[in-house]
Amino acid sequence: MNLTLKIWRQKDSKTKGNFETYQINDISPDCSFLEMLDQLNEKLISEQKDPVAFSRGDCGVSFDHDCREGICGMCGMFINGRAHGPDLGVTTCQLHMRKFKDGDTIVVEPWRAKPFPIIKDLVVDRTAFDKIIQAGGYVSVNTGGVPDANAIPVPKNRADEAMDAAACIGCGACVATCKNASAMLFVAAKVSQLALLPQGAVEAKERAIKMVRKMDELGFGNCTNTGACEVECPKEVSISHIARLNREFFLSVLSS
């Protein structure tokens, strides 16, 4: 396949960025999107004349990635206006070039959301997600001194639903897709997982309020129920979890 790529280049968080256009040829439809970018980078770096006096356009494109099997949540970019590209239920590393056509022009941008500042090119800082979890995304148990695992029975359907929510990989596609840059799906996934389980129920109300307040404080927007996050979530986490979060949150506000 021969492709035209329009990729966002930005030196660092302070410098203004711009799109650069690249031509890349002989790409196998069986390779992944990131492997296509690898090939572009090999080309750019090999052809680059003076490695130090660079301009943003002719050095390799920086992008976050790690496991390359759709589970670590490190990769993520806007491809042709869609978080993680045109395929559903996949991360960028699981997107394959067979989803594109020979001769296509592909536009690649970083996540764009105020709480995710750009570090370089397609790399953004998602530390805000860690801060939300630190605000209450856990069950307060220390190591040791816990009951036998089978002393806490959990109905299978509840355990399964908790697992659906727990599948979140923290990639940030929901935030990047949301017109309000809301992190509600991310917060809801954790609140819902723990609220569904007896282990998490003790702190459920407190957890919801702490995590939502932290989300607001970090500059994420509000949820206006467009449902875009659910569509773009690579793990297909349902917005029904947002409904559960809202319930937990209001109960919490009412009782406090």
Added chain:
Amino acid sequence: MTKINSKIPNGPVSEKWLNYKAGCKLVNPSNKRKLDIIVVGTGLAGASAAASLSELGYKVKAFCYQDSPRRAHSIAAQGGINAAKNYQNDGDSVYRLFYDTVKGGDYRAREANVYRLAEVSNNIIDQCVAQGVPFARDYGGLLDNRSFGGAQVSRTFYARGQTGQQLLLGAYSALSRQVALGGVELFTRRDMLDVVLVDGKARGIIVRNLKTGEIEKHSAHAVVLATGGYGNVFYLSTNAMGSNISPAWQAYKKGAFFGNPCFTQIHPTCIPVHGTYQSKLTLMSESLRNDGRIWVPKNMEAVEKIRKKEINAQDIPEEERDYYLERRYPAFGNLVPRDVASRAAKERCDAGYGVNQEGLAVYLDFKDAINRLGKDVVEARYGNLFQMYEKIVDENPYQTPMMIYPAVHYTMGGVWVDYELMTSIPGLYCLGEANFSDHGANRLGASALMQGLADGYFVLPYTIGNYLASEIHTPRFKTDMPEFEKAAQDVNNRINTLMEIKGTQTVDSLHKKLGHIMWEYCGMARNEEGLKLGIKKIQDLKAEFWKDVKIPETTDIFNQELEKANRVADFIELGELMMRDALNRKESCGGHFREESQTEDGEAKRNDADFAYVAAWEYKGENAEPELHKEDLKFEVVELVTRNYK
């Protein structure tokens, strides 16, 4: 062999850990908050250790190269975690899990460590459930189990095909709680590039801030490495792209012995290699072997027709299929340990029966399982794996059998540690896949998660106290000491040297060359001639790397090529040590198969008389050969026999 002291406690194997805990020194709470501990790596071992140590009251600094601790590669483990709960009433026990692990490791693991691992396995499950890990459950609400390779009981706990993710998020949540409480300070996007020794003790680390390029110095009373395995030395592996040996390698160069570097695990069920652009290999969980049957055609004509795409796998009648694992190993069938399954696949493909274009694939077939259980049940068990396969290969595994081939997955070798998980440098500890200790020459499925969490939650929090109890009078360190200055200067010098090469080859292209050499000469089968040639080739590659690598841009920015170059430089040196170790070990055991040492029917032939030891290598300088120390393995409980899965 005075340099090796494994510090195994006295008493029968089942009482050693009890005895140790009864006798080890404790640190009182008011002293704990005066003691700092650095933990490098935030996977299962690192995150669980950092959280548990902070809960105890120590001040912890946790480091990872990713943008968040939640992304460590433990997250990719699919199948499950073993524990000796015996919830299934099928004959399991601590002893049985211990025995299976020692046997599975082909009698090259330390008995005392493995017994402790089996003992604490049950605590891990309790802990994870209390954290809210959504393990699979049965209709009565109690925990479900599945079976895994190398065991005849069902002892594997799982959360769909995402067990590693759920366990890591559990440890990450415990860690996050401690960050919020102020006990853990988190440093993300940091590459550890050196360990700092003061008066022979580990007192800190040098890291590069990957965002700014700044070289930072951090001090502590003890340093814990939980930095994972080194499968990426082969370039293509199931490891994450960033997984690297560098922290462990720097420790080795500062005096920590490296144990059994040649013990690598080739996992039997991965998606086969395709194309030169490929950046990594994807694992298909071993749990698939519970219900999937592995086969190749019996007849060569069928193989040729398949390769020409004249027929499909489904067209081959039952009687013309060679279910070679069931044929060769009737007792364990498709559930033989990984090393055995991998070699059997290689044997069939070497004989010409491989079923893809390259001749390097076998079938993993779910037809019988779907007929027996129904598609829904199969989907509930393995749905996400089937989906993952379909996304990559563009074939529907419910209809067409999966094609699989062995790939580098895990490294049993690692930094040598004693019973307390301390390396040969006082105050430097090593946990999880990064150490060598529990899996011998072959790890059983679902035991990596168990070991990582055992080390972090339940072993290190005891053993590190035994060391720190004598450090309570040591005040907090300043990083302006000359030892820190020198280490930082060394790191800067190395980076500057790399940048000034300004060669013509990219880091990735050199890494690929390394991978080819490793796979060719130190892969699934090894021999003396090949290993000697391999060592020579690696030495040449090292020279080539330091003469011709091309790293663009500068050091004071986010520079991914520089990150990779630092890692590949260390991988090249490690590759040579792996080959030396493989050359020294003139026996076949577990994942290490020396062609000179096999039985008539091609099974691995161990040599207990000469090789029942841990090979612990000591660095002797840039141009000197490393020195071999032997830790003799004494088996007090398990009798050494030939592994038999027939």
